[in-house]
Amino acid sequence: MNESIKNDKVDAFIERLDQWQDAFKVLRNIINQTELTEDYKWMHPCYTLDNKNVVIIQDFKHYCALLFEKGAIMKDPYHTLIQQTKNVQAARQLRFESLDEIEQRKDEIAWYVEEAIRVEKSGEKVPMKTTEEFDMPEELKNKLEASSELKEAFNNLTPGRQRQYMYYIGQAKRASTRENRVEKYINHILEGKGMNDK
Template structure:
């Protein structure tokens, strides 16, 4: 089937797909029926409305999914939207493990996609957690107390870099592990670099 709305990069992606190929194709047809523009972003089929991201099709080991970029704003009367991790603020997924599930949910998926388009048309935005609302782990606060230059350097980082460090330092359950992570990255913070900066 040739359609002017189909993106050759997505055709290539589907051609190379080893897993979830049939599911991807089914999801693609459903989304294209909703009059969205097909694009290819972040190495996945992405569908937009007036250049605004609406949904993305992606796959994992255990499932494939339709990811709604502003899924947190959808009403979700069926309770099918999944927040990948507690740190994901806006996006939500609907997960599938076979084509049959997608076929059975076709009408529901279309209604969610159209609601996502309406959210975009209305110009609604996800209310992101304010940077100040992130809890700085005690182990990092202790280092700030010992080394005021570290606190100054940390506060000079972009909010995204600060969040990445806070998340990385807070994740381990044991204080000793959190402390060793903080100590390891002190030079990087003092050099004004983010967690993954070289």
């Protein structure tokens, strides 16, 4: 590894890991053989090209992963890229359950990192769904239909804020929870705020 491209924050992060420490070191070494720049964002090692995020190393309880920011438009000859949930549009993961698995898949991993670089250099964009293409939870739809003021306020929100509400409300399994989530954010919507706005 070229020591000059190592990031001190990534060093510190890896040293603090209880699980996946050796796995992160191997993944880091594979990525650092490329032209990507090592950075530390969102509390994880992040690798960029011309300041654009290309791949992030992630740790979870049962696996670690490489998250490719534009994975949806990458070629996937090994059929191993995973869409975490149906609502994730652009990113895709390569998941690993052990250090041995990473060691066995080194060539595949290197191929995917190079493919991610190729996609970033191409300038190709991931086609994103419009707000209208997302499923509107019935509970939110009913509330909007019952109040023209609320409907107008919701329609005046940015598409991103609308999607955020639809996703959050729709994620609840029980109808009562979805109803409660709608009620909780009515005032926010009326004030033109997103879920996280104060």
